[in-house]
Amino acid sequence: MSAYTASDPAGSVVAAIGARWSTVGGAVGIPVELVGAQVTRTAFDHQVRITFTAHGPDGRVRLGAELVVETELSMTDADGGQVLLVPGTGSRLAPLLDLFTRTVTEVEVTGRGTLRLGFDDGTGLSVDPDPDYESWSLSGLGLDPVLVGPGGESGWQ
Template sequence: MRVPTALVGCAVYRTAFDQQVRLLLVDSGRVDAELVIETTLMLRDTAGTWHHLEPGTGAALAPVLDLFGHTVRLVEVRGAGALLMAFDSGMELRVYPHPHYESWDLTGTGVAPITVGPGGHPDWDGQ
């Protein structure tokens, strides 16, 4: 699978959460993609504090709202599908593969569709 480097330069246009965490990532005319996170995520805020967040936990997901309007400056996929995204604000998002569940999914215009299923995916290109 290819690392979704097309996300670099995209702004977080919308955040949403329920049983999943969703980010709409847009770079007008180039990329219009949705990242769906279904398992635990780690989010570093602008003060450098790490938040361990679980989809489906309501108001506990509030730190995700601070991603709104910020631009992706780095995207990496490590190991079997650990997603790392860094933003212009200094915030950082990490999502690791889960042994039993789909952890993250990316679809949309300007990106190849990616699903990191149970156990992850061992082959990543484009670092």
């Protein structure tokens, strides 16, 4: 696959299958390693946790990562229907269960840390930075950790 990047006038950068880069101007690290990873677990309490796993050509695990969302997120289905989800709301988070076994096909990080994930069934997931709280973090085996804190991006290695 060939590498490509796409950006718009607002500075958005998209990673998709075949992408080979992982940062945008030194700001938020784009977790391109998620492309090709499968959702292997979803869990809810006062946070939403989504676990991703991917294997290399040799069959060994190349990625074992967890996305933790602490603020409102939106989920868009393949038909364009959108639902806003709030961690800590119990069964209202049920639409996220449909992500189980889905494969990430696109990763986008824009602005101060808006995360958008696209999946193989056309579903999309989006988390914006929160002015007062940590909105999302991603950590695990096979990628550089990212934490989007209050007001936007803050990274740790």
